Structure formats: structure tokens, C-alpha cells
Amino acid sequence: MAFWKPGTVAPGISVDREAEKETSESLVTFVNYGSNLSIQQQRKRLPIFKSRDQILYLVERYQTTIIVGQTGCGKSTQLPQYLHEAGWTAGDRVVACTQPRRVAAITVADRVASEMNVKLGEEVGYKIRFEECYDPNLTRIKYMTDGMLFRETFLDPLLTQYSVIMIDEAHERSLYTDLLLGILKKIQKKRPELRLIISSATLDAEAFYEFYNTNTTNDSSKDNVSIISLEGRMFPVDIHYLEESCQDYVETTIQTAFDIHVKEPPGDILIFLTGRDEIDNTVGEILQRATTLPRSAMRIKPLPIYAGLPSEQQLEIFEQTPHNTRKVIVATNIAEASITVEGIVYVIDCGFVKLRAYNPKTGMESLTVVEISKASAQQRAGRAGRVMPGKAYRLYTEDSFYRLRDTSIPEIQRSNLAQVVLHLKALGIDNVLRFDFMTPPPAELMIRALELLYSLNALDDYGRLTMPLGMQLAEFPVDPMLGKILLDSYKFQCAEEMLSIAAMISVQNVFVIPSPSTEFEDEKRKFAAEEGDHITLLNVFNAFVTRGKKSARWCHQHYLNFRALSRALSIREHLKKYLERFEVPIESCGNDTVKIRKCLVSGYFAHASKMQPDGSFRSIRDNVELHVHPSSILFTRNAPWVIFHEVVSTTKAFMRELTVIDPAWLTELAPHFYEIKKTSLPAH
């Protein structure tokens, strides 16, 4: 196929300005401390060092500094050190730096501790869920996930211990980053001495500037925000576009990969597709066609990578390929920011991503394939320029590129906001509709969340948090519906069981599905409960702890994801501590699945549906057509009435995580919700 190489100047110079990747969030990190230079000499050679004094001046002079940092300029590691050296941590004050991902918080903290020649957890530490490595009396530079800093506002609403807060990777606009952006602006009004550093992409630096600048005069010398742009250390990436749009990007992807393989010098290829199905097919097809390559040709080795893949297979992408073999990594969006593979020289970008959106009218989430943004396209292309000059092949025309959105829609504008609303209320922000968001979510999203919280009795008639239920739900790190179930569990003497179920619901990809899935289905049947998926998940969890002895080997034998189950163990412990603090009696109901299912109904009453004669379902609340997701244990069974955890619309509206119920429980346990709808329930 024909790719057009626009212009003669490599556009790669401007590629990836937002791609701040010295944070190196790899599963496996290869650190090359390089030459014989001392650490201090190396620090001075980083591009950011030239701007050290200027940055320190700006932080001193302005309340907020927006730093546009290119790849490898060292801002995540160097800036907090500069601030520390310049005295911002004197007098027991702390410099915080947030990251959207856990791994990044750990790896950056580790790197900085070794640069400063201190023990990790002393002067330099980190704080993420389930893992704290800092000393409240000693730590001066604290790396943390954005969610963790947000949680700290519950304990100390003005975050008084911090002198400077740096929001790193702000361009990603994670839910917690957005909440922090709003709350920090509020805090600055009461604490004018607090300094903010927002590290962002070029494309939206102006938006951050507008948001934080409180100067309403035309006199820019009165601005309280400044922007500084740093140079990076990326290699140029040549961008190639399709001359004409393609019909089938999977086929075009495969052809492009072989074109590169045959015509271009050595260097690994990274392919961006949207999901597991496409990836597995592409890997299979490449293997197939590789057999037709001439004997003398270089070998080609395709490898899949997506979050649902078990760790052992994920790690394969980091292994060195045999001599004379080109690695082709076929990835979801996980390779855009979460996983970094060294050695990529060619990138193929299909131009699409699978994105979750929440429909406030129906309360349903959808998972659909949508066009990426320009920022995403640049980030993807930039993956080719980390070790040497690279090439990016975009499977769309240059015109289509210019028609893409500049940035993706922030998470806060497409999420279920029930937890967000609870959190804001707990911080004393009663009128959540008027909270100063950088990009406010649509009012319908807020209203839907308020309605749900009201039906759960978390809010009273005036929209205030109820005591203690509303306040406890706000503190609880789970979805409010699950939280309600846990808090109510004492009524059914089943807290032990609900803790396990809640933990299992909170993790994804419990089951590992091999491509020919017959054996897998047999294994899954061993845990199956006719009552549905919640009890099945409980069975899996209990088996993992008892028979499985929490071992990876046992998981492997039973097609279970060890990583997911280990995470469920941690989450269960975490949630249990909250229940203990709330003084909820923790008992076990043994095998009484009626108690467990009634307890589920006490929180999930709004998610009930009834089977129709044709086998499909209708939701009780909105009378919407629903289907059983094929991953459900109830997919092949008959269940007249069910409650479900969530609905995800892909090809159809699928209910996920279902449990069979007796409809009488709905009116018994949620009369306030069902009294109007009684007519739709059968007589009993």
C-alpha cells in the first residue's frame, strides 16, 4: 500500500511533546546509568538542568507553574529535587508529586532516592494503595498516585504539610487528576503560599493556564500563572499517512507490518489495535503468513499484549528475540502510556481506541471503538523514537488526522459520578453542580449520580450526606452500591462472604480464557453456582485461599488469573479494615446463599431485570432490553429474575455479573424504590 511522506522536514521533531516518559512505567525496567559520570554530573547533563534556575524563579514568583516537558527531559525526577535543594522542604514541609499510575510512583521514587543516595522510604518515599513507603517525620519528597493525594484531603482538607504539589502527567486527565485540579484551586484561595506545578502536554497547556489564572485585568504582570516549555530528548519520527482511507484496518495493519519487515532495516514494530479479538487474529495471521517468507529472510515474531493477558505472557514482550528475528508487538492502548518497550523503531497506528462511556439516561456504560485524538496519535508515534530515529505509519489520511479532536474527552465527563459526588459532599462541597471543574461534566451525569445516592439513602431530602451511612459510603473505597451491601451485610450475618464478593467484583479478568476455550469452560464449571456469578466468584475466591493455597501454579491449572486473585486478597483486607472501623459485625453465614443474595439485593435493587419469553431480559427500572453476557454462568441457564452488577453495551446491552433472585425480595428490601412499580411485579 502507499504511504505518503509529507514534506521533507521530519515532522517527528514535534512528535510526542506531551510524552513524558522518563517515568518509565514498564513492567520490567532496564536502567542504564550509563557512563562513568557521577550521578551529579549526569543530572547536570539532563535538558531540564539548563532551566533549573528559571523554573525555581517561576515557582517562587507564581502560584502555579505549568511545565510543558518533552520526553526524557527529567522533570518527574529532577524538579522535586531542585525544590528540595532550594529549600521548599525546610521546616518539615513536603514536596508532593502525583502520578496517574502506581508503578510510576514507585519507579520514580526509587530512582530519585538512588540519585540522592538515600534509602527509599526516608527522605524520598512513595504512597500508593496497599503500599506505603515513607516516613511522616523524615520524608521530604513524596511520590504518590493522584487518587492517594485526593484521599488525603479527607484527613487534611488544606493539605497543610505540602509546600509544593506537582501534578505529573496532567494531560492524561485521569478522574482523580481532574478532581485534584479543582480542589487545589480551591485550596490556593485559602493557602496563597501553596505552589502548584502542572506538568502537561503542549496541546492543552493553555487550558491549564486559563483555569488557574485569576488575573482579570489586561495587565499580564498581575498573572499568577506561568508557562515554561522544556526541550526533550526524543529522536525524530517520520510520519507516514495513507493516501486513501482503508476499508479494513486489521488487514492493512498486517500488510504494513510485512512491508516494513521486507523493506526496512532491523528494528522492532509496535502495532496499536483496539481489543483482544483483533490482536489475537492479527498475531495468528502474521504467524500464518510468516511461513511464506523466503528462507533467507529475517524471521518475524508477533507477540500480543493487553491487560487481560496473564503476567507470564505479558512479560514475553520484554524478552530479547533470537538473532535475526524482528519482534512485532500487537497491543491495545496499554502500550500508549502504561507499558514501555525499548527497541521499537516502527509504529503502526490504526487510529482507533476502545473507550468506555457512561450514558446517564440509561445508567448504562458502553464500550465502543472511537477515533483517537491528535494527542494520542502523537503519543503513539513517539513510541518509535525512544532509541533511534523511527517511523510511524498511520492507517488514515493526513486529512483525517487534522479532523481528529485535539485531546480525548476527560474521564470525568464520561463516567458514573456517584463516587465523585459522594467525595465532594464529604469535603463539604454541597453544591456539586457548581464545583469549579476544569471541564465540568454534563449536568445529567451529576443528576443521575444524585438520584442513585438518594435511592441508597446516602443523601437526604436536602441533598446532604446522611450520617453515618452517607459519610461511610464516601470514605469507603468501593462503588456506592457495593459499599451499601457491605454496610448492610450484618443484617444477613454475611460480611465475610460479601467482603470476598466485593473484592472479586472489583478486579478484572479473573478467568484466563485460552483461544480454543473448551477446556476452560470445563474448569470454570467446577466453580459454577446455579445462583449465578457472585456466588461463583465467591467459590473461586474460597478455593484459591483453601485448596489453591494462594498459589500461582494452582491458578494456572484452573485457568485463573493469579495477579487478579492476589489483588482481590489485598482489596478484601483493605475493605475489611474499613468495616471494622465502621464497627460492622463480621460474621459468616456459611453456605446460606439466600442470605447472600438478599444482601446483594439490598444494594443492587435498582439493577433488577426480568426474563422475556424470547430469552432476552428487560430492566425493571427503565424497561430497557438487556442480554446475559456470554461470560456469565447464567448464559446457558434459565433465570426468570436477576440482579446484575453492570451493563456494558458492545454489540448489545450485556448484563455482567448476574445473580438469580426472588422478585419478592425487591419489595421486601427496597420498598421505597419499588412501591410505584409494584404492578410490574408478580403477585406473591
Add this chain to the structure above:
DNA sequence: GAGCACTGC
């Protein structure tokens, strides 16, 4: 009758 982007507390 047939399918599950990615984070985070």
C-alpha cells in the same frame, strides 16, 4: 445464542 480498552482509592 456468543464476548470482555485502561487506570485508580
